[in-house]
Amino acid sequence: MNPSTLDAGDRRAETVPAPTPSVSTGESRGCRDLPVLKERGQREVFCGLTGIIWLHRKMQDAFFLIVGSRTCAHLMQSAAGVMIFAEPRFGTAIIDERDLAGMADVHQELDKVVTRLLDRRPDIRTLFLVGSCPSEVIKLDLSRAAERLNGIHAPDCRVLAYSGSGIETTFTQGEDTCLQALVPKMPEAPDSPGTAVATPGAPVAPASLLVVGTMADVVEDQMRRIFDALGIGPVHFFPPRRSAELPPVGPGTRLLLAQPWINETIHALEKRGAERLHAPFPLGVEGTLAWFRAAAEAWGVDEARLMEATASGRERGARSLERHREVLAGKRIFFFPDSQLELPLARFLHRELGMVPVEVGMPYLHRAHMEQEMELLDGDFLDEGFVLSEGQDVDLQLDRCRAVRPDLTVCGLGLANPLEAMGLTTKWAIELVFTPIQGFDQAGDLAELFARPLRRHAALRSMPAMPVMPAMPAVPAMPAVPAMPPKEG
Amino acid sequence: MQLTIWTYEGPPHVGAMRVATGMKDVHYVLHAPQGDTYADLLFTMIERRDHRPPVTYTTFQAQDLGGDTAGMVKQSVRDAYERFRPQALLVGASCTAELIQDDPGGLAETLNLPVPVVPLELPSYQRKENWGASETFYQLLRAMALPHAPPPGTERLPVVERWQTEGRRPSCNLLGPTALGFRHRDDVIEVTRLLDAIGVDVSVVAPMTSSPADLARLGDADVNVVLYPEVGGQAATWLERTFRQPVVRTVPIGVGATRDFVREMAEVTGLDVDEALRIVETRLPSRMPWWSRSVDSTYLTDKRVFIFGDATHAVAAARVASEELGFQVVGLGCYNREFAREVRTAAKALGIEPLITDDYLEVEDAIREAAPELVLGTQMERHIAKRLGLFCTVISAPVHVQDFPARYSPQMGPEGANVIFDSWVHPLMMGLEEHLLGMFQDDFEFANDRGPSHLHAEAPAAPVLSMATEPEGANAGEGALRAAAVPAAAGAGPHASNQAPDPAGAQAAAASSAEAPGVGTAASAGAPSWTADAEQELKKIPFFVRGKVRRNTESFAAERGIPTITVDTMYDAKAHFGNR
């Protein structure tokens, strides 16, 4: 399917050619030259609140208090599942009609809730007040509330505010807004000259590396070992495991993005003098190597040493991909927009496993941070009708998906079973955010996530497709019973 | 403003979705931001539906707020109608859209669509899911059925005459089942089967399985049956008033209630009551009465059970527990205030204090305090029970994916009683095993605080009854989860890690804090303390009754002003309470 034909019947889609890249990448038609299908219809993506699901596990001394509605609370328990063994470190202060009618002072009410919460959880070191659509619409100033509460509870507990509202953020952007709120609290890097004394424009030698975006602890530890072997350091990860121990930042700080949804945070860190290293995301062997290479170049580590330090990882990673390539090569894959990981994943699956992306949908396209990814996702090898889409109109996108019948569809939980019922094989996108997938040693696991549904589909091929939900439940056959004789009198 | 960790009910528009998703040929346009589309997964994942719920969301964003959000509503309604061609449209707002006051229902009406458009006003900051479902069903029913209502004052033939003169069997509608309801799918089959046996036909099941056109003919049936008062009660009352249809309100959960239901139905339709009861007993006998009378069930006598859920299921469970299984009900409550009266009455009859709250933390405190041997509750109580090391069976919504079993598994009618016997008794310790544990508690295999042997994988390890609010116990469990990977701890969507108590986590929890002497007692101010000997003696008691003994002994000591509990105090308390 050609993107331009989509335009015809669709009043809301506009096809915008991507701006010509300033750096030429050779003669092949790269992904960057592709037109982007921009859609502004119904989106089927979580709001930024959902980022709390991993953030509250990552920062073990932080609590996330959503100031919102019953819907927000219900979203959190439905998306997170009610299966978490321990009490979660998040909750919702539910705004009710008394607050709205002005019968109760919302700020006083919030103070009460926070006091009750901190009494119950004295172990909390950072409390995030998380804004929602209702709190935004009624213009409840949570930054002001955070300042006031901070005055009461600091230094035992720091109080900060950010927005995870669905009118401003999609799914993973909630992490971006959260980290952004932490940036001003990060200490000035001791080894940096400080912004005030730095000569404007003068290059500052790299003094420390900051890896930005939540990854599993085990992945961070692996990466730290490689950075050590490269002699790169000190290395800090952001967010840190303990919110009370924020990493330093300054003009000597170099930034490596671990996750594609960290955008505004990078901007804020750049304002504090840090400098972003240009790299694709550390997914797959190739992506991970390029990611380390960006750091190696900044630290003046030569290619030989890079290859040596990553040799075993690359070798294991390549080996772990082997058996999945058989299953995945040549299979056509379709991404519904979800986490922002879609483009890097398509690049990995295409280049390292031979999959053929037919549509890559993203909630939004941050060109600057996706530049390397778009360069790698080489157009020559793409399907004729390849579509790169931004935003969503879920009904139209489902039409396209049905029309191209991909071998594998990556989508949210609301769409997966309905697509399976149509005979399409799916992969839940959310699992990609909750699973360690970065780095050499997770490359195989990442490929496995895509191979498994296909293997499963093949394993179950002898089973008949089921009429899953009959509209009217069938009543087990009972012998016909004559009516009772009517009662006397 | 209320602090909530988990909620029993979603917002009212989720109730509306349960109605629309259960029905055919209805479409719901919801003015809402993108995050609210999460609600789709309740149906596609938890209930494993093979279709998307029939809902279109406007998904407006901040940048639209200054602009034409009203235009977005109209566009969405028009598109949804064009694409789905429903028989009727529901149009409403979620919590956020309610604040921007676009009046989506009114806007939709201006479009002059060729099908009924039902505006839904569901106040999100005031009401909750069940109310929303009930109101949606009622509004849609009114819109569809009112044109068919007889003029006010029209006499309706008595039920018996209606079906006899028309030469057919009496007929009824089943009201209340929705998508995502606890066992609604199977209850409908079971009740239909039961009614068929006594000679009553089911005309329409609504809202689940019906279309708007079916709602229009609800008035044709002789009688309405309210299976789930939370959703169907209001509609039945309106039908009674408007169409003069009598209503059967007994909810047939348990053996006794099923008999009462059959009796009420026979009376209302003019069937021979004794004959109807005899038919049910001979043709659809439940095994539960004999299973419960069987001597091996003696050990069930006075098992302490804590019941919490929606009012209808909680009240029904209390009756089954006390009258049909011989349990002792030590706690009874519901989260839906609208039906609190029924729960209060039932609790009074049992001589206990009702617990009416939607605060999960309050329920947790009450369960800890009551130290039951079995919890009958919702998904939330399953969660609480897991933390406290108690057994739990789910009897009411909200439920999770494992409570939508593949097998036929109703709660209502004769088969429902069988299912209840199995699922409530299954987690409990078998009689003889219990004695053996009591006698030979020092056996090294018992010493590990084992659960019932037939349940090895599912058994929670030791009770964490004495655990204070949060500390180490829970963290140990978390640690086990975290070992995998940080973000992975959250589980990947509703399917992941749904197993009943996680043995590893629970063991860890138990090891770190469960039996720390006096943790529980220290928490409540002024409680008597335990001597080391007494603590030692307490440990000899099998874990599944240890919480009860601790609690009984403490209250015995407190009543008598005994500051320190010795081994003698324990035995004095035992003499006082007997085996309760």
Ligand code: SF4
């Ligand atoms: S677009 Fe440029 S300035 Fe903005 S965050 Fe990205 S790299 Fe930084």
Ligand code: SF4
């Ligand atoms: S979209 Fe807005 S109202 Fe809905 S759950 Fe997210 S923050 Fe709450």
